[in-house]
Amino acid sequence: MTTTLQGIRVIDFSRILAGPFCTMMLADLGAEVIKIERPGKGDDSRAYGPFVNGESLYFISVNRGKKSVVLNLKNPKAMDFLLRLIDTADVLVENFKPGVMDHLGLSYETLSKRNPRLIYCSCSGYGHTGPHALKPAYDLIIQGITGMMSITGPDPEHPSKVGMSIADVDTGVFAAIGCLAALYQREKIGRGQQVDIAMFDILMAILENAATRTLNTGEVPQAIGNHHHAASPFASFKASDGIFNIAAGNDLLFEKLATALGIPELAKDPRFLTNRLRVQNWPALEDCINAVTSQKPVDHWCRYLMDSGVPTGPINNMSQALEHPQVKGRNIVTTIHHPTAGDVRCIASAVRLSDNEIQYRPSPILGADTEHYLQEILACSEKEASRMVQDKDLE
Amino acid sequence: MTTTLQGIRVIDFSRILAGPFCTMMLADLGAEVIKIERPGKGDDSRAYGPFVNGESLYFISVNRGKKSVVLNLKNPKAMDFLLRLIDTADVLVENFKPGVMDHLGLSYETLSKRNPRLIYCSCSGYGHTGPHALKPAYDLIIQGITGMMSITGPDPEHPSKVGMSIADVDTGVFAAIGCLAALYQREKIGRGQQVDIAMFDILMAILENAATRTLNTGEVPQAIGNHHHAASPFASFKASDGIFNIAAGNDLLFEKLATALGIPELAKDPRFLTNRLRVQNWPALEDCINAVTSQKPVDHWCRYLMDSGVPTGPINNMSQALEHPQVKGRNIVTTIHHPTAGDVRCIASAVRLSDNEIQYRPSPILGADTEHYLQEILACSEKEASRMVQDKDLE
Numbered sequence: 165m166t167t168t169l170q171g172i173r174v175i176d177f178s179r180i181l182a183g184p185f186c187t188m189m190l191a192d193l194g195a196e197v198i199k200i201e202r203p204g205k206g207d208d209s210r211a212y213g214p215f216v217n218g219e220s221l222y223f224i225s226v227n228r229g230k231k232s233v234v235l236n237l238k239n240p241k242a243m244d245f246l247l248r249l250i251d252t253a254d255v256l257v258e259n260f261k262p263g264v265m266d267h268l269g270l271s272y273e274t275l276s277k278r279n280p281r282l283i284y285c286s287c288s289g290y291g292h293t294g295p296h297a298l299k300p301a302y303d304l305i306i307q308g309i310t311g312m313m314s315i316t317g318p319d320p321e322h323p324s325k326v327g328m329s330i331a332d333v334d335t336g337v338f339a340a341i342g343c344l345a346a347l348y349q350r351e352k353i354g355r356g357q358q359v360d361i362a363m364f365d366i367l368m369a370i371l372e373n374a375a376t377r378t379l380n381t382g383e384v385p386q387a388i389g390n391h392h393h394a395a396s397p398f399a400s401f402k403a404s405d406g407i408f409n410i411a412a413g414n415d416l417l418f419e420k421l422a423t424a425l426g427i428p429e430l431a432k433d434p435r436f437l438t439n440r441l442r443v444q445n446w447p448a449l450e451d452c453i454n455a456v457t458s459q460k461p462v463d464h465w466c467r468y469l470m471d472s473g474v475p476t477g478p479i480n481n482m483s484q485a486l487e488h489p490q491v492k493g494r495n496i497v498t499t500i501h502h503p504t505a506g507d508v509r510c511i512a513s514a515v516r517l518s519d520n521e522i523q524y525r526p527s528p529i530l531g532a533d534t535e536h537y538l539q540e541i542l543a544c545s546e547k548e549a550s551r552m553v554q555d556k557d558l559e
Numbered sequence: 560m561t562t563t564l565q566g567i568r569v570i571d572f573s574r575i576l577a578g579p580f581c582t583m584m585l586a587d588l589g590a591e592v593i594k595i596e597r598p599g600k601g602d603d604s605r606a607y608g609p610f611v612n613g614e615s616l617y618f619i620s621v622n623r624g625k626k627s628v629v630l631n632l633k634n635p636k637a638m639d640f641l642l643r644l645i646d647t648a649d650v651l652v653e654n655f656k657p658g659v660m661d662h663l664g665l666s667y668e669t670l671s672k673r674n675p676r677l678i679y680c681s682c683s684g685y686g687h688t689g690p691h692a693l694k695p696a697y698d699l700i701i702q703g704i705t706g707m708m709s710i711t712g713p714d715p716e717h718p719s720k721v722g723m724s725i726a727d728v729d730t731g732v733f734a735a736i737g738c739l740a741a742l743y744q745r746e747k748i749g750r751g752q753q754v755d756i757a758m759f760d761i762l763m764a765i766l767e768n769a770a771t772r773t774l775n776t777g778e779v780p781q782a783i784g785n786h787h788h789a790a791s792p793f794a795s796f797k798a799s800d801g802i803f804n805i806a807a808g809n810d811l812l813f814e815k816l817a818t819a820l821g822i823p824e825l826a827k828d829p830r831f832l833t834n835r836l837r838v839q840n841w842p843a844l845e846d847c848i849n850a851v852t853s854q855k856p857v858d859h860w861c862r863y864l865m866d867s868g869v870p871t872g873p874i875n876n877m878s879q880a881l882e883h884p885q886v887k888g889r890n891i892v893t894t895i896h897h898p899t900a901g902d903v904r905c906i907a908s909a910v911r912l913s914d915n916e917i918q919y920r921p922s923p924i925l926g927a928d929t930e931h932y933l934q935e936i937l938a939c940s941e942k943e944a945s946r947m948v949q950d951k952d953l954e
Contacts (some may be wrong), residue, residue, distance in 0.1 A: 225771035296888065308874040322713045342910050361911065370729070372580075372906045376620035380903060385876075392699070479718050485704060485709075514757070515733060518754075
């Protein structure tokens with residue numbers, strides 16, 4: 165099987181999470197991703213724990229399948245080499261603060277003149293336009309500013325951050341969309357273009373339903389815990405040993421639930437006859453259901469209610485989640501051999517194509533591929549490339 | 560300016576949120592998306608409030624730019640028409656339970672024989688393979704099962720659902736990636752392929768960092784509220800009138816923060832000298848910072864600390880979020896005129912391409928385009944198409 169992005173070369177200036185998540189997705193799809201790293205430390209995230217045999221798991225997990233070239237971007241010789249390398253590329257990804265690439269002499273204008281087929285994808289906090297373009301942004305700050313935290317959490321008094329770095333990760337995912345869209349378009353028009361992806365835009369876009377309600381009705385959604393503002397019962401309930409989820413937000417499922425719980429009269433109770441009534445009378449309904457479910461453990465309810473045709477599920481921790489039968493059934497965990505860290509287990513790509521394979525390769529040791537690309541671009545011997553690296557010509 | 564997907568025809572069987580979010584992204588990029596809806600009610604989400612002039616805001620917000628064709632898939636005449644329509648298509652998107660399309664006679668095998676260039680994208684809860692493929696899944700259930708809820712919330716006792724339907728929405732986003740990847744690949748190999756996108760896979764993929772830690776160290780992350788497990792201070796803090804976020808997770812920013820708060824000695828305190836120490840001694844550090852920040856309001860700190868170079872931000876509600884200067888600066892709100900609902904305000908596409916425009920068009924009235932496509936596919940007159948619709952030939 166072939167890969168989707170076979171033959172596509174990506175020059176990757178991105179660091180930490182958002183940009184690297186994008187280029188990991190491109191590498192999974194078969195692209196040749198060349199990570200440009202600074203001498204000595206490389207990507208900051210190489211220093212983030214926990215470590216396996218001295219290698220950062222954080223770095224390993226979002227940089228699989230990439231090459232590493234070490235360059236000092238203030239060294240003219242390194243810049244000359246870099247520009248010639250970019251001349252051979254299809255895509256460039258960066259997540260510096262707006263303006264940094266321009267100061268380095270690597271603006272879209274400069275590079276697209278040399279290589280008109282280049283797709284130039286920038287990821288940033290607020291995007292490259294607008295009054296806040298130059299403000300520093302982190303995942304937490306963007307989750308707060310966009311309203312994401314205001315609708316997450318058990319109640320309005322405890323606005324909660326989404327547990328993973330949703331603004332960073334989804335920015336990487338949207339950047340991959342931008343790159344693929346521009347690659348497809350390049351097949352039609354023969355030239356590349358600029359892609360401007362912002363964490364702020366992304367969270368507003370995925371908050372679409374909440375934002376549209378506020379924009380058009382003035383209604384301001386709040387954190388309401390684990391129940392649903394418009395479907396009921398669709399919530400977490402108490403078991404004797406914890407809580408679990410039931411999603412029975414239509415009349416048919418509610419009737420099945422009431423019967424399975426041994427309280428069929430609930431489905432005929434005038435307070436709970438329709439979804440609208442159940443939403444209105446939610447606190448009473450919650451009490452009725454909790455009174456029954458709190459008598460037996462989570463495991464019992466998840467098995468028994470699912471067998472009764474009611475969508476039900478536990479609230480797994482990460483360890484329990486990874487034991488779910490579908491993890492094995494879908495090969496969601498894949499093992500990659502890393503030259504230093506040894507066998508490392510990673511989460512597989514969620515992009516499943518019937519006729520294109522996903523490529524899983526280890527993350528690079530810092531500078532592992534500098535020599536290789538020196539030989540290619542400068543058309544020099546292995547010996548000469550090796551000497552240049554040893555003498556730190558490009559550092 | 561042209562659009563990215565000009566000339567691409569998408570047949571859309573998807574309903575509610577995950578599939579429709581995907582096809583909205585394709586429509587934004589310029590594709591012609593033809594939504595196939597059942598007679599009478601159409602997409603279930605047309606009945607979800609709130610409503611504007613009788614039109615569902617929920618439906619409007621994720622179905623902009625699409626056409627609507629009403630067909631009864633059990634009517635042989637409708638099926639004949641539908642198959643001929645699919646023969647003209649580039650992409651098909653569906654989010655039925657696995658097996659439903661096969662039962663309708665619309666399997667990938669059947670359709671790809673007729674139209675080998677067709678890209679066939681399925682979105683489902685657990686994917687089309689594995690032991691749980693046929694289990695019902697909803698966003699809430701998937702958030703619980705994958706561990707997403709276990710790491711979100713103020714403390715381990717309050718695992719919290721992400722406030723928006725992250726499993727649904729991100730499944731739509733990943734489905735768009737699958738469609739774009741397959742479209743790009745089709746340019747190379749001349750034929751389509753099958754795309755299998757699962758909510759379960761997606762949440763595992765975006766939980767990558769937490770999952771990788773658990774897989775390789777056995778460490779099980781928990782909900783820890785709004786601070787960070789590996790960077791400090793990177794958290795929500797108390798003001799006199801609420802809470803707000805500070806992201807100052809390196810030594811330089813911490814020193815700036817301590818100075819700005821008027822407690823420069825904090826940066827020299829042996830408990831807080833390095834990020835590692837600040838993470839270890841987080842409760843003490845939190846108390847020291849809260850003692851100062853709790854004396855003045857959120858607005859003061861957000862302005863003053865940002866001016867001091869410390870990344871800081873409020874926890875906005877949706878209404879405040881939409882007033883952020885960047886919303887106007889980036890044209891994040893766009894107004895679309897809907898024939899019945901009037902002017903509706905929507906969140907703009909977050910995919911920003913320099914040389915391709917985004918198309919914003921209203922969501923369709925149920926069946927608005929049936930006549931148009933009858934004329935095209937059956938090569939019949941306007942009058943005949945109109946008669947067929949009036950006589951409900953295809954219902």
